[in-house]
Amino acid sequence: MVTRRDLLTFTSFSMALAALGFTPAVFAARRLKLAAQVPFTFEGLIQQARESARHPYVAPEQVPDSAVANINYDVYSKVMYKPEYALFNEGVSRFPVTFFSVSSLHKLPLKMSVVENKSAREIIQNADYFTFPDNYQNALSAVKGNVFSGFRVLEHQQSFESHGVKDWVSFLGASYFRAVGEQGQFGLSARGIAINTVFGDTKEEFPDFTHFWFETPEKGSDHLVVYALLDGPSVCGAYRFDMQRTKGVVMDVECSLFLRRDVGRLGIAPQTSMFWFSELAKGSASDWRPEVHDSDGLALWTGGDEHIWRPLNNPLQIRLSAFSDNNPRGFGLRQKQRDFASYLGSAGYERRPDLWVEPKGDWGKGAVQLVEIPTDDEIFDNIAAMWVPEKEAKAGSEYQFSYRLHWLADEPFPSKLARCGITRMGRGGNPGAYKDPDARKFMVEFQGDVLEHLPADTHLDAVVTASRGTLKDIRVEKSPGGKGHWRTFFDLHAEGKEPVELRLYLKSGDKTLSETWMYQYLPFTSSPKPMQGV
Structure with a gap:
């Protein structure tokens, strides 16, 4: 000693x-x-x-x-x-x-x-x-x-x-x-x-x-x-x-x-x-904590100057997503939720670092590839991101x-547009009218200086696309939380179990106001099987 x-x-x-x-x-x-x-x-x-x-x-x-x-x-x-x-x-x-x-x-x-x-x-x-x-x-x-x-x-x-x-x-x-x-x-x-x-x-x-x-x-x-x-x-x-x-x-x-x-x-x-689970998609018997993850999303800054936020999934089977690009400006796995109340445990997940890759020189054509592997425990690394x-x-x-x-604790070169905040998902329809078992309602929040001081009656457009299925009831409103945030709601009806690629951003007239939100919706109902990660 x-x-x-x-x-x-x-x-x-x-x-x-x-x-x-x-x-x-x-x-x-x-x-x-x-x-x-x-x-x-x-x-x-x-x-x-x-x-x-x-x-x-x-x-x-x-x-x-x-x-x-x-x-x-x-x-x-x-x-x-x-x-x-x-x-x-x-x-x-x-x-x-x-x-x-x-x-x-x-x-x-x-x-x-x-x-x-x-x-x-x-x-x-x-x-x-x-x-x-x-x-x-x-x-x-x-x-x-x-x-x-x-x-x-x-x-x-x-x-x-x-x-x-x-x-x-x-x-x-x-x-x-x-x-x-x-x-x-x-x-x-x-x-x-x-x-x-x-x-x-x-x-x-x-x-x-x-x-x-x-x-x-x-x-x-x-x-x-x-x-x-x-x-x-x-x-x-x-x-x-x-x-x-x-x-x-x-x-x-x-x-x-x-x-x-x-x-x-x-x-x-x-x-x-x-990434085990978050409040976006959590099985009722997963764990007593609201969220458990080292990272909750993939951030991209493309060679075409688009900022993208893609929340992570814990899928039922291995999923690979590829984001094609030419000379990317940056990418990385991030931990956006920084409040202790989001985790409530003693592992310090709210303090976990982001990791941002800033390419230098000519990287040419390729793709940022995201790998998501099923897990039922926090002891396995089940997420990987890389340039291919x-x-x-x-x-x-x-x-x-x-x-x-x-x-x-954040991207080193954040977008000057409104940035994606929390994402929530639930059954589609409205109270008293949940008649479609295949419908899901999404709520995506945006925040930033470009939105903060807009009057609540300002008309904003949500540009939403889906790789399959039907989109309904798209609307944008100023969040009543008093923080200057805005949020978008929409319903997705998609039969079957094939993934749905969703894409969303806000605009006013011809002016883009927000970075791009992307999400791979997996319409599965059972719990993921455990598998050791990468």
Whole structure:
């Protein structure tokens, strides 16, 4: 156990080293065991990935099940990285880096290196870098070689004084990573790549980040640059992450991808989230809480300058929606409901971050694809969103993508038009006249400066379309709630069980007043079957 006295001694030691002129990398070497220097540049890493993709994939060796069988979820949550071995602990960066150990949940050991002056030194890993709970002091004794399975970036040097969650970025498992938003809460995850997500009978592939390089930051910098090598049966890639702690987190991502074999669905800048239910469509026996989700909708800003809001579903069967575009301006899964009263639980769903992808450069033609998978529990991620290029992904193809990830509480570039608010659905018709069992009434709310001060008797038009069925009783009114919101009502009659694609926006004369609301209505009555998500 590390005491406050140990921390004070460690701080004094680092100050003494600085006074003697030792560089941050030398300081790290004094605490962590580092291998000899080798040349390193991002261009060199890209070439390494390109060369690797020309050869058959060799799966990295995982630690044997028997070696980590005792490190289950409960034990793993109590394994602590020793602060004296943190990377960039003192005097260099605001943000120390610590590491996760391998476990029964994460059995792939990863390589980690420190970069300075175009040279890299690999960290020689050791189980002694960790403390373990009582009765598990030798939990990693059977593991030979590397023992790191991921890393996290801490908020500040004082994070070591508490075992509470103080990190703002975490990379752990396959190519998954996540960051906190403006309210300091983790939620949905991003991935380096998505390969064949729900693509016919083809099994989804989960490539791994196998080696990370941490660039020694300049003194006082609020950025941390990390490089990564991605490897999998179908792809090899090189990544550069420039991560900045702002009011949320901003990441500039550059990646070069090289395909070993054909890929049916190549997902760029993918993100993964959870949607169980909301007040829009909730089974009466689902749960006592009003809503349970990490994200409640997909937001799009198209290359044609249209802003779209698409609420999420928990369907009875896997659903794939594609939003074709050319050079999209942005997309992301959002958590619009920010009131505690919408959730009432202790999981902090009202604080979960949005994740917005801002493409850079020419992304060309393709589609933002949304995957919705059935679930009956909040423990599964069942939602995925990604950009899929139009051109087929063939073996030997090379791709370069650049984009910025915004982990915030709202879109970084919101529409100046009225924006979609809550959506509600119920049986169609009016009180005393519910005669059509196939009819559903929708209420969609809009809000924004363009509507806020309009008199209640202003005539607005709702432009509503449906892929099938009949629309009736379309009307627009100013909400009586006194917040300047407006809402649209309409009834949809659609026989059968096939989905209905709905589209709605407000206008006054020839002037568009709102962003576009889109929804996939699923006229099913039974509860979804559980299925593990993506």
